[in-house]
Amino acid sequence: MKFISSILAFLIVVYLILPFSLSSCVKTQKENSGTIISLYDKNKDEIVKMNIEEYLVNVVSAEMPSSFAIEALKAQTVAARTYALRKINKNLPEHKGADLCTDFSHCQAYSYNSDLKSKWGNSYLKNYKKIKSAVDSTAGQYLAYDNDYAITVFHSCSNGITEKASEVWGGSFPYLVNVDSPGDYLKKDYITKAVFSEKEFENIIKNKFNNIDFSNEAIGDISYTSGSNVKDIVIFGKKIKGTDIRKMFSLKSSSFSIDKKAQDFVFTVSGNGHGVGMSQYGAEKMARDKQSYKEILSHFYPGTELKKV
Ligand SMILES: [Zn+2]
Incomplete structure (x- = not known):
């Protein structure tokens, strides 16, 4: 009887503990999930492999001011993730075998944590957490058009109306067209x-x-x-x-x-930039006006669809 009680007690303990163990295991796997990318560091002339979600924290930190509203940072994250996903396995000669590079004029800007620490000083942890939350809360999300990754180009600030890609670079992109961007006028050095x-x-x-x-x-x-x-x-x-x-x-x-x-x-x-796609200052104004990152993305990339990897 004592033996049976011991077994019962053991089973109860296992029953109580197991779900927590499993959930923590699943959570860890989920947190670590995400496409693995290779990044060519142009300054160090070396290639490193990393999770795309980790890469994005350092890209968004470099591409958009951390003072921007969280919904603008989320829109920026989805645009940057889509941009990165498009470049995977393209074998561009400039990347020496990697998917992406750290050159902002070729791919996207990328700031190392050490650079961010010097840039942000005492606000490093607060800013880092804010940008990481923008990345985590949109994990895996990207914009699609016609069953392909959309070309999610962006710029700092247009002149109040964005440009048609066809008038800047040629080609026809139905979602890279003229849209209003009244937030541009708010930029200090507009x-x-x-x-x-x-x-x-x-x-x-x-x-x-x-x-x-x-x-x-x-x-x-x-x-x-x-x-x-x-x-x-x-x-x-x-x-x-x-x-x-x-x-x-x-x-x-x-x-x-x-x-x-x-x-x-x-x-x-x-304004500042090529003017095509999302205006970051336009996104910031929309976010301050209580619009969500989904509304911001569908405004600047009309006709695209938000999907998850
Ligand atoms: Zn590149």
Whole structure:
């Protein structure tokens, strides 16, 4: 009888403990689940493997200010995850065999924890936890279009209306179109100026194009994209794309005007970035206006679908 009681007691204990053990085991597995990616560190010239969810904490920390509202950070996370998932197994030569790289101008910006500690100082833990919660709460989620990963390009701030991808890079992407982005106007340095002396201005043009006749009118006709960026501008008789002018003069965006003031050419530029896809400041404004990350994503990438890996 005593033996049977002992067995019963043992079974009761097992019955009580087992579900907790299993749930903690399942939780650990769930927390660790996620696509494994390889990342080429351009500075160290080495490849490291990591979970995409871990990678995203360091990407979002680098791509969006941690002071932004949580729903904006979640929208940024989904955009960054989708962008990363698209690049897996593409075998790009710049990656030396890895899926992604740490070069922000090629893939996405990536900040190491040590960089974040210096950048954030005493707020490191608070900011890190905030961004990790944006990543954890959207784990595995990405945007799809036509059964493929959407091209979730983003930029800091447009000029109040985003650009059509077809007018910036060509190609047709039904979800990378003009949408309103009133939050852009709230960015502190929304308007920037770039000043070039007459000589500097002419040299930049001369270095890019041969046979420019500088006796022509300096600034001629301007045409605009449907997002009010400069499409083409005639300079000294030469028709030049707005996106090329942006590169040549290192302007913040191709939404600009040029004035001749005394001996200088003055660019007045609105926004920051290529203007296509999600505007981060637009996302921030929507989040502050109590809209969810799902609403933000469907606003900036209309017609896409939120899915889970
Ligand atoms: Zn890359």
